[in-house]
Amino acid sequence: MPAAIEVAGLCKSFGSVMALDHLELTVPEGTVHGLLGPNGAGKTTTVRLLSTLISPDDGTAEVFGIDVRSDPRRVRSIIGLTGQYAAVDQLLTGRENLHMIGRLFRLSKSDSRARASELLERFDLGQAADRQTKTYSGGMRRRLDLAASLMARPRLIFLDEPTTGLDPRSRMAVWQMVRELVAEGTTVLLTTQYLEEADQLADSLSVIDQGRVIAGGTPDELKAQVGQDWVGITLIDGAALEETTRLLRERLGTEPVADPETLVVHAPLADGGTLPDLLHLLKGSGVAIANVAVRRPTLDDVFLAVTGRSAEHRTDQRNSGKDTNGKDTERS
Amino acid sequence: MTSTALTLRSGRADTKPHGGVSWWLSDVWEMTLRNIRHTLRSPELVSFSLLQPVMFILLFTYVFGGAINIGGGRYAQFLLPGIFVQMALYGSAAGTTIGIATEMREGLMDRFRSMPMSRSAVLVGRTVSEIFRNAVTVAVTVLIGLLVGFRFLNGFLPALGGMLLLLLFGYAVSWFGAFIGLSVPNAEAAQAAGAVWIFPFTLISSAFVPTGTMPGWLQAYAAHSPMTAAVNALRALFSGGPAGSYVLQTVAWSIGLIVVFAPLSVRKYAASSR
Numbered sequence: 001m002p003a004a005i006e007v008a009g010l011c012k013s014f015g016s017v018m019a020l021d022h023l024e025l026t027v028p029e030g031t032v033h034g035l036l037g038p039n040g041a042g043k044t045t046t047v048r049l050l051s052t053l054i055s056p057d058d059g060t061a062e063v064f065g066i067d068v069r070s071d072p073r074r075v076r077s078i079i080g081l082t083g084q085y086a087a088v089d090q091l092l093t094g095r096e097n098l099h100m101i102g103r104l105f106r107l108s109k110s111d112s113r114a115r116a117s118e119l120l121e122r123f124d125l126g127q128a129a130d131r132q133t134k135t136y137s138g139g140m141r142r143r144l145d146l147a148a149s150l151m152a153r154p155r156l157i158f159l160d161e162p163t164t165g166l167d168p169r170s171r172m173a174v175w176q177m178v179r180e181l182v183a184e185g186t187t188v189l190l191t192t193q194y195l196e197e198a199d200q201l202a203d204s205l206s207v208i209d210q211g212r213v214i215a216g217g218t219p220d221e222l223k224a225q226v227g228q229d230w231v232g233i234t235l236i237d238g239a240a241l242e243e244t245t246r247l248l249r250e251r252l253g254t255e256p257v258a259d260p261e262t263l264v265v266h267a268p269l270a271d272g273g274t275l276p277d278l279l280h281l282l283k284g285s286g287v288a289i290a291n292v293a294v295r296r297p298t299l300d301d302v303f304l305a306v307t308g309r310s311a312e313h314r315t316d317q318r319n320s321g322k323d324t325n326g327k328d329t330e331r332s
Numbered sequence: 333m334t335s336t337a338l339t340l341r342s343g344r345a346d347t348k349p350h351g352g353v354s355w356w357l358s359d360v361w362e363m364t365l366r367n368i369r370h371t372l373r374s375p376e377l378v379s380f381s382l383l384q385p386v387m388f389i390l391l392f393t394y395v396f397g398g399a400i401n402i403g404g405g406r407y408a409q410f411l412l413p414g415i416f417v418q419m420a421l422y423g424s425a426a427g428t429t430i431g432i433a434t435e436m437r438e439g440l441m442d443r444f445r446s447m448p449m450s451r452s453a454v455l456v457g458r459t460v461s462e463i464f465r466n467a468v469t470v471a472v473t474v475l476i477g478l479l480v481g482f483r484f485l486n487g488f489l490p491a492l493g494g495m496l497l498l499l500l501f502g503y504a505v506s507w508f509g510a511f512i513g514l515s516v517p518n519a520e521a522a523q524a525a526g527a528v529w530i531f532p533f534t535l536i537s538s539a540f541v542p543t544g545t546m547p548g549w550l551q552a553y554a555a556h557s558p559m560t561a562a563v564n565a566l567r568a569l570f571s572g573g574p575a576g577s578y579v580l581q582t583v584a585w586s587i588g589l590i591v592v593f594a595p596l597s598v599r600k601y602a603a604s605s606r
Contacts, residue, residue, distance in 0.1 A: 052446060091373050106448070132373070148443070
């Protein structure tokens with residue numbers, strides 16, 4: 001059984017810019033794989049290569065064992081693509097859009113009609129089904145776009161930044177749909193700049209930068225590379241700062257960081273202490289606690305750890321255009 | 333989202349790798365339907381494309397017409413075939429050029445190119461729908477022509493034949509327009525490239541004035557311009573006179589344009605990348 005995606009040594013240049021530099025990627029069937037990286041890292045280029053829109057300069061890319069270069073047409077019949085821009089016909093209605101896509105995917109007229117109605121209902125577009133899509137909101141258009149990719153029940157779906165520009169409610173709705181698709185056995189390749197999105201949806205991740213995979217694994221594995229959880233204890237009385245710091249140092253064997261301004265003591269949760277133990281200890285010593293927070297390392301911490309740069313500050317140029325632009329502009 | 337449980341996976345589409353003629357026809361039909369819907373849903377575009385020919389009919393009939401010696405006969409009768417051809421050119425060439433250049437920047441083309449559909453169907457559907465649009469605008473122009481004194485003097489069948497010839501010529505030119513549309517970098521450039529050649533191309537012909545008063549070298553060009561062939565063919569079919577050679581020339585030009593620009597355009601489309 002071949003993997004859903006098998007990519008080896010993939011290279012692609014645009015002019016003098018090397019968008020992909022020997023990219024490696026394996027995605028087993030039925031999983032969600034997240035491609036995470038800043039703008040210009042090569043995420044969109046990877047998706048465009050795998051969905052047969054452009055050809056690689058070197059290396060191999062296979063979708064369910066089918067080579068994208070030698071048999072693109074067969075690849076096209078089993079994939080669905082939802083790009084960064086809602087790819088729907090604005091002058092057609094939602095229903096007409098889906099029916100047209102269904103027919104172009106060789107569904108029979110009746111199948112295509114039934115499938116369109118089913119997806120319109122499911123994506124909460126039933127009311128708007130017979131309106132031209134130019135009257136749709138951005139979120140509605142994205143949902144229709146996603147519905148269009150699902151018309152032919154693809155085995156593999158590419159979601160290229162599916163929630164960029166969506167409000168939180170629409171973003172949640174898209175996440176929910178992705179989870180349902182995966183529950184039904186569809187494989188998803190997701191690109192995103194949102195660390196939280198990758199964390200929420202992906203079974204495994206590839207962090208890419210400058211066309212190369214620089215880190216990979218499950219979200220938890222990646223976080224483990226960065227370090228353990230931290231606890232932040234907010235005190236009611238500043239007089240207890242010193243006492244709390246001493247207690248935590250003794251129990252955890254590491255050096256806590258006390259902030260007299262906010263009355264917060266930060267400490268890494270090392271092997272020696274679980275959160276209830278620590279709270280019990282402090283309470284027993286008469287320390288009054290206002291608040292406790294445990295912070296897990298984020299994927300931004302991961303990015304910072306592997307590249308020495310923050311992913312977040314490089315995403316400011318979102319919407320600046322193609323994935324290949326601006327590659328060097330913010331390198332520090 | 334509704335909670336309707338749906339089996340997304342059951343009954344997946346077949347992964348049949350290659351289509352036959354019937355699939356190609358089905359793809360072309362879907363694309364044609366899409367473009368015809370565009371035309372029906374943007375009546376303002378059709379109205380705008382009628383403004384220019386109407387203006388030309390009125391200006392040439394009432395302003396220039398009296399001063400142009402066409403050697404007898406009513407000027408409207410002389411003028412209208414030229415207007416028909418010019419309008420078909422504007423609609424087919426400029427319309428297709430700008431339309432395709434605009435669409436190539438949109439995500440929908442990426443979706444089409446990532447699907448197992450025929451690549452040529454996108455362009456064939458587009459050009460076939462131009463026939464429909466041209467038929468509508470020509471019908472309106474004929475009515476206006478009748479108002480200013482134009483008549484079909486040669487009977488029904490030649491008139492019908494002339495209209496079919498006009499639609500064929502327009503169809504062929506729309507492939508040239510498609511090629512330009514795929515070659516320019518953006519819609520703004522298409523706006524310029526789509527229309528700039530049409531004025532000299534249509535005016536240096538027998539469409540508005542007899543070519544006899546042009547300088548010799550220009551006459552030589554005008555006599556062999558496909559525009560002249562098409563206009564003379566229509567004139568003969570609508571008003572009487574020997575049409576055969578002009579009709580053949582127009583058909584030959586049309587086939588030539590299609591044979592050259594259809595494959596070039598399809599190749600450019602397949603290789604294009606936003």
